[in-house]
Amino acid sequence: DGGITQSPKYLFRKEGQNVTLSCEQNLNHDAMYWYRQDPGQGLRLIYYSQIVNDFQKGDIAEGYSVSREKKESFPLTVTSAQKNPTAFYLCASSIDTGLAGAYEQFFGPGTRLTVL
Amino acid sequence: AQSVTQPDIHITVSEGASLELRCNYSYGATPYLFWYVQSPGQGLQLLLKYFSGDTLVQGIKGFEAEFKRSQSSFNLRKPSVHWSDAAEYFCGSTGNQFYFGTGTSLTVIP
Numbered sequence: 152d153g154g155i156t157q158s159p160k161y162l163f164r165k166e167g168q169n170v171t172l173s174c175e176q177n178l179n180h181d182a183m184y185w186y187r188q189d190p191g192q193g194l195r196l197i198y199y200s201q202i203v204n205d206f207q208k209g210d211i212a213e214g215y216s217v218s219r220e221k222k223e224s225f226p227l228t229v230t231s232a233q234k235n236p237t238a239f240y241l242c243a244s245s246i247d248t249g250l251a252g253a254y255e256q257f258f259g260p261g262t263r264l265t266v267l
Numbered sequence: 268a269q270s271v272t273q274p275d276i277h278i279t280v281s282e283g284a285s286l287e288l289r290c291n292y293s294y295g296a297t298p299y300l301f302w303y304v305q306s307p308g309q310g311l312q313l314l315l316k317y318f319s320g321d322t323l324v325q326g327i328k329g330f331e332a333e334f335k336r337s338q339s340s341f342n343l344r345k346p347s348v349h350w351s352d353a354a355e356y357f358c359g360s361t362g363n364q365f366y367f368g369t370g371t372s373l374t375v376i377p
Contacts, residue, residue, distance in 0.1 A: 155310075192369060193369035194357070245365075254361070255313050255316055256311075256359075256365060261308070
């Protein structure tokens with residue numbers, strides 16, 4: 152079955168630590184995204200990538216980093232510079248970013264990160 | 268600037284009653300519009316989408332939405348709500364970027 156997997160489902164981090172959230176897709180999509188979700192604030196875009204080895208900052212990129220070495224994978228690192236990292240993180244992919252067409256996004260199940 | 272607005276933060280309906288969730292968009296051209304549903308602790312699932320053509324769009328789980336250009340709206344409807352429909356609903360659009368509304372939380376009472 153094609154889809155998006157995120158791991159782990161729950162992640163606990165001590166203050167000052169970096170953590171990496173995994174996102175893998177087997178949909179053969181070019182574009183991938185990371186969103187942060189907080190209660191009452193909807194989805195906020197952290198980073199997106201249109202193609203391998205290329206990515207752009209979204210609205211709230213500070214304190215986060217990403218890489219796109221493979222088409223299937225788009226890991227997100229939450230660094231110690233992120234002052235309030237406790238949130239629900241969602242990864243998504245689409246055929247394209249929408250710039251050239253109207254492509255819906257497919258979402259993974261999410262990772263809940265809690266800073267202790 | 269492009270944006271999506273969901274005016275209702277929370278809606279409560281009785282099981283079996285009809286439902287309408289509001290979505291307004293702001294975009295210079297015709298946007299591509301979507302509705303997603305999210306159960307607690309889960310990812311988002313696409314309910315339906317509008318690209319062009321017939322302005323009344325049918326989706327999964329008995330949902331439909333109507334695109335009204337004159338009102339810049341894309342409201343989601345369901346004629347009879349089931350308890351399993353309780354969830355968070357997000358409207359989204361693409362133009363030069365993908366935009367989501369802040370969501371509407373639906374509670375269904377028996």
